[in-house]
Amino acid sequence: MKQVTKETSIQTKLMRVMLLTCAVILMLTCIGYFGYEYFYFRANYISQLSNIGKIIASNSTAALVFDDHTAADEILTSLKTDPHILAAAIYDKDGRLFAKYPPNLPDIDLPRAPAFKGYRSSSSNFEGFQPVMQENKFLGTLYLRTDMRAMYQLFEFYSLIAVSVLSFSFLVAYLLSRRLQKGISQPILALAETSRIISQRGDYSVRAIKHSDDELGLLTDAFNQMLAQIEIQNLEITSLNQKLEQKVSERTFQLEEANKELEAFSYSVSHDLRAPLRIMNGYASLLEEDYQNLLDNDGKKLIQQVKRSSVKMSLLIDDLLAFAKLGRKEIVKSSVNMNALTKLVSIEIDKFTEHKAEIRINALLPAFADPALMENVMTNLLSNAIKYSSKKAAPLIEINSEQGNGEVIYSVKDNGAGFDMQYADKLFGVFQRLHGSTEFIGTGIGLATVHRIITKHGGKVWAEGREGIGATFYFSLPEN
Amino acid sequence: MQTLIRSLNHQIDNTVKYILLLLIFVCPGTSWPQVNPVPSSEVKAVFLFNFANFVDWPSTSLLSPGEPFIIGVLGENPFGSYLEKSVLNEKKDGHPLVIKYFSNIEEAKNCRILFINLQSPEQLHHTLMAIKGLNILTVSDAPEFAKSGGMIRFFIVNNKVRFQVNMEAVKDANLVISSKMLRLAEVLNSEGP
Numbered sequence: 001m002k003q004v005t006k007e008t009s010i011q012t013k014l015m016r017v018m019l020l021t022c023a024v025i026l027m028l029t030c031i032g033y034f035g036y037e038y039f040y041f042r043a044n045y046i047s048q049l050s051n052i053g054k055i056i057a058s059n060s061t062a063a064l065v066f067d068d069h070t071a072a073d074e075i076l077t078s079l080k081t082d083p084h085i086l087a088a089a090i091y092d093k094d095g096r097l098f099a100k101y102p103p104n105l106p107d108i109d110l111p112r113a114p115a116f117k118g119y120r121s122s123s124s125n126f127e128g129f130q131p132v133m134q135e136n137k138f139l140g141t142l143y144l145r146t147d148m149r150a151m152y153q154l155f156e157f158y159s160l161i162a163v164s165v166l167s168f169s170f171l172v173a174y175l176l177s178r179r180l181q182k183g184i185s186q187p188i189l190a191l192a193e194t195s196r197i198i199s200q201r202g203d204y205s206v207r208a209i210k211h212s213d214d215e216l217g218l219l220t221d222a223f224n225q226m227l228a229q230i231e232i233q234n235l236e237i238t239s240l241n242q243k244l245e246q247k248v249s250e251r252t253f254q255l256e257e258a259n260k261e262l263e264a265f266s267y268s269v270s271h272d273l274r275a276p277l278r279i280m281n282g283y284a285s286l287l288e289e290d291y292q293n294l295l296d297n298d299g300k301k302l303i304q305q306v307k308r309s310s311v312k313m314s315l316l317i318d319d320l321l322a323f324a325k326l327g328r329k330e331i332v333k334s335s336v337n338m339n340a341l342t343k344l345v346s347i348e349i350d351k352f353t354e355h356k357a358e359i360r361i362n363a364l365l366p367a368f369a370d371p372a373l374m375e376n377v378m379t380n381l382l383s384n385a386i387k388y389s390s391k392k393a394a395p396l397i398e399i400n401s402e403q404g405n406g407e408v409i410y411s412v413k414d415n416g417a418g419f420d421m422q423y424a425d426k427l428f429g430v431f432q433r434l435h436g437s438t439e440f441i442g443t444g445i446g447l448a449t450v451h452r453i454i455t456k457h458g459g460k461v462w463a464e465g466r467e468g469i470g471a472t473f474y475f476s477l478p479e480n
Numbered sequence: 481m482q483t484l485i486r487s488l489n490h491q492i493d494n495t496v497k498y499i500l501l502l503l504i505f506v507c508p509g510t511s512w513p514q515v516n517p518v519p520s521s522e523v524k525a526v527f528l529f530n531f532a533n534f535v536d537w538p539s540t541s542l543l544s545p546g547e548p549f550i551i552g553v554l555g556e557n558p559f560g561s562y563l564e565k566s567v568l569n570e571k572k573d574g575h576p577l578v579i580k581y582f583s584n585i586e587e588a589k590n591c592r593i594l595f596i597n598l599q600s601p602e603q604l605h606h607t608l609m610a611i612k613g614l615n616i617l618t619v620s621d622a623p624e625f626a627k628s629g630g631m632i633r634f635f636i637v638n639n640k641v642r643f644q645v646n647m648e649a650v651k652d653a654n655l656v657i658s659s660k661m662l663r664l665a666e667v668l669n670s671e672g673p
Contacts, residue, residue, distance in 0.1 A: 058660075059660060060660075061533075061660060062530075062534055062658065062660035062661045062663065062664055063660075063663075063664060065526070065527075065530040065533070065534075066527060066530060066643075066661070066664050067523065067640070067641075068640075068642075068664045071663055071664045074663075075663075134533055135533065
């Protein structure tokens with residue numbers, strides 16, 4: 001449908017130009033003709049009136065000399081054959097009104113006496129005085145007055161003709177221009193149609209047909225050349241794309257393989273590392289129990305150190321193992337009551353940690369996530385917060401949530417040690433620690449785990465903090 | 481501005497004068513013609529002269545150059561000096577108009593127009609017979625003039641002088657009366673009453 005309006009638009013434009021030109025020329029011609037007719041008619045009409053005047057004047061000589069008013073009236077009455085003559089009068093040689101027409105015309109409507117010689121046109125009339133002569137003898141004066149209706153009637157008639165001629169010429173111009181404009185519009189429309197087909201089907205093998213050798217022909221040629229170039233370039237792009245896709249899928253496959261190997265490796269490493277550790281711990285315990293009496297206090301302390309280190313390493317391996325498992329685990333999402341979950345986690349942590357902190361859980365929005373993983377996240381964040389605020393006189397931890405743009409943002413805020421914002425991007429890496437392990441114990445895997453879980457959920461993790469003031473950890477989860 | 485008003489005033493003054501003049505000269509003539517009637521003899525004298533202009537004489541009777549065009553009066557002159565006044569300095573086709581008075585028809589045969597002021601029918605008849613065949617336009621006041629072979633007879637209707645024309649007599653005399661004049665006349669045909 002849209003195409004049709006476009007087609008008509010260029011054709012209409014061309015025809016409009018042609019028709020407008022025709023109309024203007026015709027109008028100007030008509031105006032010129034009317035102007036000519038107007039002046040011609042006036043001159044003609046005055047001469048006609050003057051002729052009538054001469055005839056009437058010649059006919060009324062006898063009536064004047066024989067002083068016959070009735071006969072003069074009769075002569076004037078003959079003027080009624082010309083409906084345009086409004087008034088006529090005969091004055092005798094002394095300028096006295098002698099006869100008038102029409103008979104019932106009041107004298108006041110006639111000039112009191114002959115005023116001038118000859119004929120002239122006033123605003124709405126033609127009028128004139130004609131001397132009545134006989135053999136060079138002045139007998140009296142004839143007065144004639146006509147309206148201009150004759151002229152207006154003529155002009156009405158001319159207007160009718162002009163309108164008919166205009167309409168007919170316009171029709172002819174319309175038909176002609178409709179035929180002639182095709183020479184220009186047809187090749188353009190053909191081009192437009194070709195480009196429409198191309199843009200609709202994306203088929204660049206279509207070619208426009210050349211109609212003539214003029215500028216439009218050149219345009220068509222250029223258009224076709226462009227199409228050929230596009231076609232060639234398209235082929236190149238397609239083949240490049242295919243190669244690229246192949247490469248991408250190869251790389252993806254390789255990457256997946258490498259990832260799998262890495263995971264298997266880290267799992268087996270963690271798993272295999274535990275066995276010798278258990279043995280180390282076991283023998284240290286045996287040593288402690290069986291050789292209690294042989295060891296002095298220093299020796300006992302050293303054994304304790306060995307045991308603690310092995311336990312710590314065991315924990316580290318546990319965490320690594322859990323972290324590695326996370327990578328393989330499928331997440332199962334459901335609606336999670338974050339309030340209840342966080343409360344449970346806080347109670348659980350409270351049982352196992354010697355640090356006490358005030359934990360404020362504000363009304364939390366529900367999350368759509370894997371409940372077990374959410375528990376993991378909260379455990380990590382809460383224990384972190386408790387751990388790093390343990391050196392404060394009144395540790396305070398606040399947990400909040402807010403509605404974001406298509407996501408829910410949770411935050412865990414503490415008033416602990418905080419951190420320097422320039423290291424904020426290092427917080428979530430594996431084994432990345434901003435504080436020494438002697439200061440705050442930990443494996444350095446907790447935040448990496450949080451990062452991995454939230455990322456797998458399609459959310460984001462970030463943190464804000466100031467050294468010595470506190471830190472706030474945020475994570476967002478997409479809404480259901 | 482002031483000069484404009486002054487010139488306008490001047491114009492109005494002139495117009496008023498003109499209208500007053502017109503009233504003085506025109507009104508008595510047009511509005512009260514019967515109060516001061518023109519004597520019918522004067523009118524007839526003028527008519528008589530005007531007939532010269534509306535009647536064509538045959539080409540066979542052309543006047544030689546300088547020869548006068550004679551309007552004659554047979555019998556007693558009823559016009560006083562009106563006829564002389566009306567033809568004063570007038571010409572017909574270049575011939576001066578002359579008034580002559582006759583008492584005998586035999587003397588009046590070279591007239592072009594003859595006013596016959598004879599009352600007795602016998603005299604009239606005799607006169608008309610005497611000039612029969614001549615190109616003389618005969619005019620009279622006599623009541624039976626046209627019917628008894630005269631050409632133009634004056635009569636009075638509504639205080640106005642009108643005339644009666646006997647076409648047959650005019651034709652017999654080889655004269656042609658202008659249709660313009662005939663239009664004003666009461667025409668008497670041979671077939672007519």
